[in-house]
Amino acid sequence: MTRFLDPERAVAGLVPAGGVVAVGGMHATAAPMALVRELARQRVGIGRLVTSPSTSIQADLLIGEGLVEELVAPYVGFEDLGLAPRFRRAVEEGTIRLLESDEGGLTHALYAGAGGLPFVPLPPAIGRSDVPRSCPELYREVEDPFTGERCWAIRALRPDVALIACAEADEEGNVAFGRVPFTDRVMALAARALVVQVERLVPVESIAAREAGTTLPAFLVSAVVVAPGGCAPTASPGFYPRDEAALRAYLEEARL
Amino acid sequence: MTRFLDPERAVAGLVPAGGVVAVGGMHATAAPMALVRELARQRVGIGRLVTSPSTSIQADLLIGEGLVEELVAPYVGFEDLGLAPRFRRAVEEGTIRLLESDEGGLTHALYAGAGGLPFVPLPPAIGRSDVPRSCPELYREVEDPFTGERCWAIRALRPDVALIACAEADEEGNVAFGRVPFTDRVMALAARALVVQVERLVPVESIAAREAGTTLPAFLVSAVVVAPGGCAPTASPGFYPRDEAALRAYLEEARL
């Protein structure tokens, strides 16, 4: 059953210390910042942080707090605003264990986690890059049993908990994305527990009026955290744009 | 570029003789019957027919016409109305080559086809059934390069063309499902060409107002066939229910 919790209780109750934590949102859009800030406040150690194919402040902040031991993130940056300062420093100084990965591999690895598939072979193109051979923890070669050819495969990722931001929830705990889903759906399905931060509560009829595939049922949602404005300084589609001034201020401080 | 064609031209122009043809719709809902009937009318030989996880008249009719050489269909039947007579007879008399398959395997095989993945390992549970070992054409064992354990894998399916039914298209060729997608999205993405039968044309703004993931862009749609009522006797959600009398009449004739 879905519980309705404040950020403090959701993080304390559902994010295991040293666990595999997935954090959604792409770039500076729909990052579950109310939950991310609470992770920092409670100083929850993260054994492995798994992000969307492109992540930003939601990862940089946790890395900067020294909470992340191991990172799976194909892109950490701030797009037009620049590189991710704390991520950059942690990698350059060797204070984080970065598992090199790619967008397609990560997405398929979460698909595998969601579907109980042990691993997923990747398109042949991946072998032309240096990514797979630089991370044997995630990528290994396998023989295609149909053709006999070698190909690269990625291991399934199964986060202990996923933290994502959606627009709305109803009182039963059903949630509506109310936005482009990015890869947050498969991240949600792959995780053993799911905490969804929402902008507001709506009647159940409002969720029911949405089209198939744009909502998630309560039975997949461990906890709903109602946090209006909780994506800031990232954008919450339909509610507010990214707060560029706040992001610039973060970057300025982070670069020190 | 998307072409707007009648069923006759769509089938003649886009369904290669002896090719791998995928036909969407689950059970007696959203079957692209206008296209299926045209396949029968033109007597297009189908090298391999790939269906949804559960198919009905859309496969039984083509099988009954003697057009299907090889079949990948985890379920062919009419639910409460009974077994699929022509499918049943073809298998019992050995006039069709049936590749035994399962719902999960088929879905993952289409995912692999859509993503350029050579094959997909399946959850360990599959090995407890007789399905994988009865069809080496589709299922083979592979060693997990991460754990060393053996598991079953399914080969990617890449149809030459997929035929699906959606609710609406706009004049550019963008389409809106307007219904539960079943596995028709991944079938559409896996195919080299895509023919979408729709109930009606709508303005482009109408498609644009739909949520992400409930539509397909014109660049994936080879042809749109406007065929009001074209799912009958199966249901077209939002337009008409299944025509039970017509299905019963079909079954009566098919059982002869």
Add this chain to the structure above:
Amino acid sequence: MSAPYSPQQLMACVLARAFRDGEVVVMGAVPALPLAACRLAKALHAPSLSYVVGGSGTVNPAPAGLLSQSCDPELRGGPVTLPLHEVVLLEGRGGALDVFCAGGLQIDASGNCNLVGVGDPARPKLRGPGSVGLPFLPAVGRTVIFTLAHNPRTFVERVDFVSGAGDTVALVVTPLATMEPDPGTRRLRLASVHPGVSADEVRARTGFELPVPEPVPETPPPTAAELAVLARLDPAGVLA
């Protein structure tokens, strides 16, 4: 004194009682009976039960009556619909779905189900629809089997084809009786006979050797509350 009821109404009650609050149930083709059971359970003792109807992916639909098509457009009544693709993921993953309602042309002493056919699968005497989602059965919490055909052709010592393995079977419900696996041997044994049915009759209509407990429990008949809910859910009398 209990009110009159049909075998299918009793079966719906037995299934419903097997669902626990907070669980997630998934069902396949021809969903009328498990749909009735889920809605009954939700109305009476399991308000937080969730159920997913077959290929449609609809969660907790509450249509005006009981539907016999798993992809009926009328199933839209639920608050959420999962694309079938995602239901397939959850079935394979384990941990998300608690109960799988299954059936078969043949069901054997180990609880294996066969939807492929009777006889040599390569050239069957009777070809069934196919295995659909049953191969993933062992990945779901537990399996509940129901069938309207309690006869020696359906209940066989060994299925001709294993569509879904009986590893997680917890309960079998027929118009005559209920069965459950012996925790030691995992073979099915008689668990209860429905009112008015004898253990001998059940054994005679079962094609494998069916252990019978002594004394034989009787399946509790539908309560007045259960029948009242069923009457409301099933105005057309699909289960009557």
Add this chain to the structure above:
Amino acid sequence: MSAPYSPQQLMACVLARAFRDGEVVVMGAVPALPLAACRLAKALHAPSLSYVVGGSGTVNPAPAGLLSQSCDPELRGGPVTLPLHEVVLLEGRGGALDVFCAGGLQIDASGNCNLVGVGDPARPKLRGPGSVGLPFLPAVGRTVIFTLAHNPRTFVERVDFVSGAGDTVALVVTPLATMEPDPGTRRLRLASVHPGVSADEVRARTGFELPVPEPVPETPPPTAAELAVLARLDPAGVLA
């Protein structure tokens, strides 16, 4: 006589001219320049061009200005949005997407792109954002590389890390020049210099040996029509 224009406006024109009618273009982070190019091409010579903006999955968005965030909520303007998961599928599949707009911290003589960092990847001097979608580059029809940094640190003989292989590179566009692969060796060579730039300057600011054709073609400057469209697309002057 041509009107005044900025280097980025010229680059947008060069990119736009490389897109053919009916093609599908996909772009990644910081999409302002390729977004301008796609909209320019669609307005002038490629009305059936389709473009997919980065992580957002939006197809053919036409926001009020040029956006620098690939997941900006303002990108909703397009008629269709594909979930990123499906864009990933199409990138790997091949045959669906014709042009991938890429870039890099380093770009080498073979057209390989590096977004991982400078120096030993295990302990880099400069860590970049990461490889994102570039490893799938060879699966997409052809790659078009653009960068605002034409200097010897960016254009190197061999990247320190191959994020995306240069196998399908067709064109490189910088503020100084365009390059293309030699069909025989697949190494990049100078294709054209922008007006006012000399081949010597380009060679001096390129960190690998750059073959120069004789005579050196000049990149055609933006036409009045191109500049008019750009002015309309980019009221805020992002490319100015």
